[in-house]
Structure formats: C-alpha cells, structure tokens
Amino acid sequence: MTLYIWRHPKPMATDGCCIGQSDVAVDKRKLKRLAHRIERFVRRHQLPKVIWVSPLQRSLKVGQILAQRGFACHVAPELAEINFGQWDGQDWAQIAKQEIDDWCADFAHFAPDGGESLQQLFERVENWLNDMAAQNSGQKPVLAVGHAGWITAAKTLAAGQDVPKIAADWPASVAYGERQDLSFLF
Template identity: 45%
Template sequence: MSVIIWRHPKPINAAGICLGHTDLAVDARRTRNLAYKVQQEARARQLAPIIHVSPLQRSRGVGEFLQAQGWQVKVDPLLIEFNFGAWDGLPWEQIDRHEMDSWCGNFADYAPGGAENLKQLFSRVENWLSRTASETRLVIGHAGWINAALMISKNKPLPTSSKHWSSSVNYGKKSVLMLNRGSYA
C-alpha cells in the first residue's frame, strides 16, 4: 500500500515564523492549483476521489476545494503539523536562544514551546500510518508530519540530533510513502 502526500500550499505571511498549529490562510489560486494536481494523480492512478487532510486551513482548504468537485474529504487531527506550543506563530528570531539550544541538545525528548516532542510526533504519525488500509491514500499534509512519515516508511530511527532531521519538503511537493502492511502494529 502507499500514501501519496503533498505538502500544503505556501501560507500567507508565513516567512520567518515558527509554523506548527498556527492556522494561516493560503492564496486561493495556490489551493486550486494543488487540488488540480491531486485530481490528475487520482485520475492517472484510477483512485477513488477521497482526500485526507488535517484540520488546519492550509491543508483543509485543498480538501474543501476538492469537496466542491464531488470528492469525499476526511479531516483527521492525527495529520496536523507538529505543535510548537508557545513558540507557534512567533518569528524564529524572537524565540529564546537558550530554549533553541535546549531543543537541539535533546532533540527527541524536548518539547519546543512546552507542547509536543519529536517522540510524540512520531507516535502520532505511526498511529495514522498503522490505520492505513490496503488501498492507496491521498493526503494533504505538513512538512514536519511528512518528514516523520518518510523516516518511518524508510525504517529510519527517531532522530536524536537536529542534524539527522531532513530538510522540509517544498510547498506543493508530492511524496510517495511505500508501506509494508503490518509493519506499524
């Protein structure tokens, strides 16, 4: 089975901020363009018109556009981006350097902004992947979630250092996860 996941379109006013649960809007044209890419992929692979999205509007908006085209939309809170807590929505330059160093020094266990740590993100992603049935799923996701899912699908260990964390996938970029049934029990 596989998961075909696109990173959501670039949100408005997101440059330079710590973006996790902050719910920023996306330009309607970018939302529509990504929805067309999803439709093309579904047609090419002869997949059912079902899209899985997070509750955040930068993901959900693509689903809403597709829903208006007759698609079924499944909003799932497990697909939401990493939760940066008190850091969320702040410019990176305003986040205390000591706290950033603490996170980098204890990458897997430290909860940036007092919210979610990397172990919790990986657990949440693994939980969603374990529920993936035998059919291919189409998803609009977030960079942190996608990075974790790619690492899990490649059987990579939980990163204990920031140097083991992959660069974020580009906005609107498609990733394909190949999953072995039963590997996430």
C-alpha cells in the same frame, strides 16, 4: 500500504516564523492549483476520489475544493503539523536562544511549553498510518494533504529509521505542493 501525500501550498506572510499548528492563510489560487494537480493525478492513475486532510486551513481548504469536485474529504486531527506550543506563530528570532539550545541538546524528546516533541509527533504519525492500513487492509492507496514535519516523520518511518537524535540529522523539508509516494509494510 501506499501513501500519496502532498505538502500544502505556501502560506502567506510566514517568512521567519515558527509555524506548526498556527492556522495561517494561503492564497486561494495556490489552493486551487494544488487541488487541480491532485485531481489530475487521481484521474490519471484511476485512484479512489478520497482525500485525507488536517484541520489546519492550509490543508483543509484543498480538501474542501476537492470535495466540491466529487471527492470524499476526511479531516484527521492526527495529520496536523507538529505542535510548537508557545513558540507557534512567533518569529524564530524572538524565541530564547537557550530554548533553541535545549531543543538541539535533546532533539527527539524536547517539547516547547504546551507543545509536543518529535518523539510524540512520530508516534502520532505511526498511529495514523497503522489505522489507515487497518481500515483498508493496506490494499488501497491513501491520499492526503499534509505538512512538512509530518511528511518528514512519515518518510523517516517508511525508510525504517528512528526519530533523529540530533538536529543535523533532520532532512530538508519537502517543497510546498510536492507529492511524496511512501510505502509501508504493516
């Protein structure tokens, strides 16, 4: 199965913040620009006009714009960014140093209060990918708008690698609006 996934546009007023499932706003022009790029890509490659998005508005609104342009838009909660629990929406500087140290000491399995671990994120990503492959027998490409952590987990899985055990092994995030082309064998 091939997954074409774009990272959502840059949200407004989030610099220095821990943003996972916080529902933050994005400039409408940036949403429209990404929708236009996706639409051009689909037309150029003659792909089905079907897009999967997370319920978070920075992804969802791109799907809604595409729906107005004739796309079938499906909302999948499994596509949401990692849940940082009580950290979500806080300035990184305001999160207790000991909690950050605890996360780094058990990078794959630590979860902030009320949140999820990287291991749980990877399981959620893998389950969704398996469901997508089963729905269409892996024949049609899947198009989605997602989030940096989710996309990084999918890239790691596509490379046949495990959940990183230490923070230093977490790769750089995909840029806002950037597309990743991932292939999965199921």
